Amino acid sequence: MAHYIALVDGKPGAYGVVFPDAPGCTAMGATHEEALRNAVLALSDWVGQDAPPVARSIEDLRIDDEVGEQLEEGSVFAIVPLIQEKGRPVKANLSIDAGLLEAIDDAASRAGLTRSAFLSSAARDKIIESV
Known part of the structure; x- marks a missing residue:
């Protein structure tokens, strides 16, 4: 980066x-x-x-x-x-705990986002927060 x-x-x-x-x-x-x-x-x-x-x-x-x-x-x-x-999506294979993945999917659904959009947003927020 x-x-x-x-x-x-x-x-x-x-x-x-x-x-x-x-x-x-x-x-x-x-x-x-x-x-x-x-x-x-x-x-x-x-x-x-x-x-x-x-x-x-x-x-x-x-x-x-x-x-x-x-x-x-x-x-x-x-x-x-x-x-x-x-401007282009890239596939990534991630290993994540099944319970955490369920929580991510629930939160993404409530936010009206796909899993990918939710995780991208969360990662971006975490990077910005770490500055």
């Missing part, structure tokens, strides 16, 4: 995230954590199904004058995963 380096700044109640290698891609949140979760979604939307631009390393970004100015003003680096939709 590709990752991009973001710059986070702000204060409690108003945090902002920008991506030096994804011009125009920004996110905000009331907390640092919320801003980073929103940044995962913003980056995914920004890239879409296009080939993502090459992301620079932290070392390369440190020598960028604009990034250096933002760091001097209090911004900090954060690593944000790129969850890029490919």
Whole structure:
């Protein structure tokens, strides 16, 4: 999975995230954590199904004058995963406890989703939550 380096700044109640290698891609949140979760979604939307631009390393970004100015003003680096939709389903063979699978199917049915859509959504949420 590709990752991009973001710059986070702000204060409690108003945090902002920008991506030096994804011009125009920004996110905000009331907390640092919320801003980073929103940044995962913003980056995914920004890239879409296009080939993502090459992301620079932290070392390369440190020598960028604009990034250096933002760091001097209090911004900090954060690593944000790129969850890029490919627009095509792929089969995956998974082993899972039978009772858990029943619970998944019940929850998917209540949500009006297929098992695959439910599991995809849950996995995406868990990845975003782990940022």
